[in-house]
Amino acid sequence: MRHVVDVDFRARYGPWALVAGASAGLGAEFAAQLAAKGLNLVLIARRKETLDELASTLMHDYAIEVRTLQLDLGNDDIDTVITAAISDLEIGLLVYNAATVITGPYFEITLQDHLQEIAVNCRGPLTLAYILGQRMLKRGRGGMVFMSSLSSFQGSALIANYAATKAYSRVLGEGLWEELRTQGIDVVTCSPSSISTPGYLASTSSRSRRVSSAMMTPREVAAETLAALGKQPVVIPGWGNRLANVLMQRFFPRKMAIGLMGRVMRGMYQER
Numbered sequence: 001m002r003h004v005v006d007v008d009f010r011a012r013y014g015p016w017a018l019v020a021g022a023s024a025g026l027g028a029e030f031a032a033q034l035a036a037k038g039l040n041l042v043l044i045a046r047r048k049e050t051l052d053e054l055a056s057t058l059m060h061d062y063a064i065e066v067r068t069l070q071l072d073l074g075n076d077d078i079d080t081v082i083t084a085a086i087s088d089l090e091i092g093l094l095v096y097n098a099a100t101v102i103t104g105p106y107f108e109i110t111l112q113d114h115l116q117e118i119a120v121n122c123r124g125p126l127t128l129a130y131i132l133g134q135r136m137l138k139r140g141r142g143g144m145v146f147m148s149s150l151s152s153f154q155g156s157a158l159i160a161n162y163a164a165t166k167a168y169s170r171v172l173g174e175g176l177w178e179e180l181r182t183q184g185i186d187v188v189t190c191s192p193s194s195i196s197t198p199g200y201l202a203s204t205s206s207r208s209r210r211v212s213s214a215m216m217t218p219r220e221v222a223a224e225t226l227a228a229l230g231k232q233p234v235v236i237p238g239w240g241n242r243l244a245n246v247l248m249q250r251f252f253p254r255k256m257a258i259g260l261m262g263r264v265m266r267g268m269y270q271e272r
């Protein structure tokens with residue numbers, strides 16, 4: 001396959017990138033777009049076979065090196081496991097894409113599952129930013145991409161804990177953007193609306209998907225996010241989503257914004 005390596009991007013964020021949550025949907029798309037820019041990849045997820053298939057395709061199509069690591073990012077020991085797996089690599093870019101997405105009434109979800117959601121969505125990006133960021137600081141260059149969500153901007157019924165975890169990753173990313181930007185490390189947090197990933201399509205009602213004109217493809221979201229790296233702290237892909245967010249945050253009373261999100265979530269997750 002013919003492709004043009006992005007020499008500037010590779011010099012700034014290469015030679016290796018690590019994509020956490022890379023076996024499907026948006027994570028696999030981030031991996032493909034980074035491969036096309038000429039970066040070698042470490043791909044992490046729980047499904048080893050799917051990861052290995054993606055690795056073979058990318059190595060073949062883009063003549064890059066790919067290393068896969070089967071790992072549950074909710075595990076307590078991810079810092080030691082990942083540190084050992086990448087000790088010989090110069091990783092210039094972190095993409096933390098993985099998320100646990102548990103939907104439903106708050107008390108119908110076990111406490112253990114809520115805590116697992118926090119482990120994958122909050123402790124995971126914190127840990128990876130810590131262990132990879134220290135090495136980037138020493139080199140004086142690098143980048144970090146965190147996946148948040150439009151739901152991070154206000155509380156949401158039926159995804160109360162998920163939305164709160166996404167607020168965590170956005171606020172972590174914003175803080176690191178300000179703290180690290182003078183030290184050569186670019187940070188961007190992506191807060192998308194609906195993306196047509198296999199996980200999203202399987203979890204939502206067909207009626208809600210029909211009325212969701214805002215749904216974007218993984219390709220569009222990954223491209224807008226990577227283009228925003230080094231330019232701004234937060235990116236909301238899609239002009240319609242940016243407009244909706246401005247309306248919700250600046251013009252709707254808080255109570256109305258939270259109520260509207262609740263109605264949208266009931267349509268998505270209760271009327272299947």
Ligand SMILES: NC(=O)c1ccc[n+]([C@@H]2O[C@H](COP(=O)([O-])OP(=O)(O)OC[C@H]3O[C@@H](n4cnc5c(N)ncnc54)[C@H](OP(=O)(O)O)[C@@H]3O)[C@@H](O)[C@H]2O)c1
Nearest residue numbers: 021022023024025026027046047073099147194195197200
């Ligand atoms: N899709 C949307 O509409 C939407 C909207 C707003 C925000 N987002 C955010 O965008 C990101 C991608 O979301 P998505 O649901 O569409 O997913 P995706 O990128 O299509 O797939 C999620 C990836 O994360 C991996 N993963 C999940 N849990 C993991 C764990 N415990 N340990 C290791 N890997 C794990 C999955 O692989 P394995 O199953 O093989 O582990 C998969 O590769 C998430 O951060 C999500 O919060 C998505």
